[in-house]
Amino acid sequence: MNFMSEFINNAFRCIGTGRLSLALRKEYINELRYIQRTIGFEYIRGHGLFSDDIGIYQEREENGKYIIEYNFNYLDQIMDSFKALNIKPFLELDFMPKKLASGKETVFYWEGNITPPKNNNEWVKLVQNTLKHLLKRYGNDVLEWPIEIWNEPNLTNFWKNADKQAYFNFFEETFNAIKKVNKHLKVGGPAICGVKDEEWLQDFISFCESEKLDIDFVTRHFYTVNVVPTEGHYRYPNLRKLKDSLKELEKSRKIIDRSKYKNLPMYITEFNTSYSPDAPLHDTVHNAAYTADMLSKLGDTSELYSYWTFGDVFEEKGIPFTNFYGGFGLLAEHSICKPTYWTFYFYNQLYQYLVEKTDNWIITKNGDGEYTGIIWNYKNEEGYGQDINVSIPQVNGKYSLVLEKVDEKHGNPLLIWHGLGEPASLTKEEVKVLKNSAVPEITAKMVSNLKNAKIKVCPDSVEYFKMKKICGSQDTGYSYSKLI
Structure with a gap:
């Protein structure tokens, strides 16, 4: 970095x-x-x-x-x-x-x-x-x-x-x-x-x-x-x-x-x-x-x-x-x-200390060695764009990595409104559908000793990530792997 x-x-x-x-x-x-x-x-x-x-x-x-x-x-x-x-x-x-x-x-x-x-x-x-x-x-x-x-x-x-x-x-x-x-x-x-x-x-x-x-x-x-x-x-x-x-x-x-x-x-x-x-x-x-x-x-x-x-x-x-x-x-x-x-x-979720700033992303950290970042990618004036790959910080130990993505298919109620027929006057049910659609896609996973990891970001999208330390262990006998 x-x-x-x-x-x-x-x-x-x-x-x-x-x-x-x-x-x-x-x-x-x-x-x-x-x-x-x-x-x-x-x-x-x-x-x-x-x-x-x-x-x-x-x-x-x-x-x-x-x-x-x-x-x-x-x-x-x-x-x-x-x-x-x-x-x-x-x-x-x-x-x-x-x-x-x-x-x-x-x-x-x-x-x-x-x-x-x-x-x-x-x-x-x-x-x-x-x-x-x-x-x-x-x-x-x-x-x-x-x-x-x-x-x-x-x-x-x-x-x-x-x-x-x-x-x-x-x-x-x-x-x-x-x-x-x-x-x-x-x-x-x-x-x-x-x-x-x-x-x-x-x-x-x-x-x-x-x-x-x-x-x-x-x-x-x-x-x-x-x-x-x-x-x-x-x-x-x-x-x-x-x-x-x-x-x-x-x-x-x-x-x-x-x-x-x-x-x-x-x-x-x-x-x-x-x-x-x-x-x-x-x-x-x-x-x-x-x-x-x-x-x-x-x-x-x-x-x-x-x-x-x-x-x-x-x-x-x-x-x-x-x-x-x-x-x-x-x-x-x-x-x-x-x-x-x-x-x-x-x-508003960024931390106090700057790690890296480029023309496509900002990465910050706090005093506990945890990270947040924003990545953006938009099409140029002619409407063309390509994916970008962003390296995220290397960490030692166990972390949770949360990704929140807004793109054409996520956090985009305009697309859903269009699919509803572009109603001029919304019903209560349509309002509910639009509000439910107006949220990012969220993924989370546990990572350990993360190195050389990248986030791939498509054109016309904004992504946020957070890396938080995991302290302690899961409850005795609980196994998520057995559930899946």
Whole structure:
């Protein structure tokens, strides 16, 4: 075994979600509870904190004058739910309340307003009063919640005309307003995606330097497909070579480190393969294997990387037509585990010490001389692939070797859903069948003084192994060999 490079496992620091108001729904909470119980993430980030479906900003007319009020009822319900599930908010400050907005331009089915405020003072008051309320209700815990100002302002879909200077001015005013509430609140941006990302990030860093803004972190997003047209309700993108895509992050890291903000944390507050919630790619084993590769490398540049999203209760393009619609989530509706769920689950089982890291596997060990590892193998851009053979550690003594495999035939409920006739609305029996199918193939055997052993891994699959010492002996008189 040869040590190749450091492995930083920050896969569980943050997870994405649809708009925050979805946390008021039963199915959403059920899915998040399952994710937290079986994997566990530190933070959760979603859109629409100030959108009208949460309803914080209120105006009413009285005696010919407009009176502004704040309603934190839904916000409290959402934050209380997160606290009960042991996950902290990563606050994303958007979108503009319609009564405070300077225009009517919106994004998504649920109409998040993307325009700047018509009254900057009222925007500042909204931000400050919301943070003061959270500090009063949740105390100094709020000082641990990162705050990101807006979402993807470099895209015209999310910030009117993608006006860079308008966003920079908006960022500065919002940043200063937050720090006046409490200087220890952690604030960053610019939450850009891949369009002119180098130009935007360089100009953002230069602006922050010139205005002497002591930002606490820098944020961006990361997706690895190109734009493709829709076919009916769906898109079928091809994945780019991961090494080529990762150059975007390396360039961002260099831009930060050439500035006064050298070594400042870079947070990827959204990442996935496709950027669109209508790509059946997200439901596949291919996605799971490619994501395993991403998780092995994102820590090289970034202190936090947030998979977009934990579940498929999600409505950016409208109400989904079926259970498997290409949503971003690790879980399909009814908390059915997709293959990529298992990628995260396996990463969560890794031990503390790195033994080996390559482009196809990671092997770790604990202080007791036991091992865990993840192996991934995915087809290339042309759809071709071949088996890989991975040597596992040599051990002396008696061990149990457990293998868990997700591939086209195991842990792949999409295949079973297709075999059921792709029903749009599932019966209880169909849900049961799909949940039973959504688990890895598991094998286990006892090995002694293992040497020169290999695991064969087929294309488009993810495998996990664990080697645990066997202490003591079996019960007196028990013979498994006589049973078989």
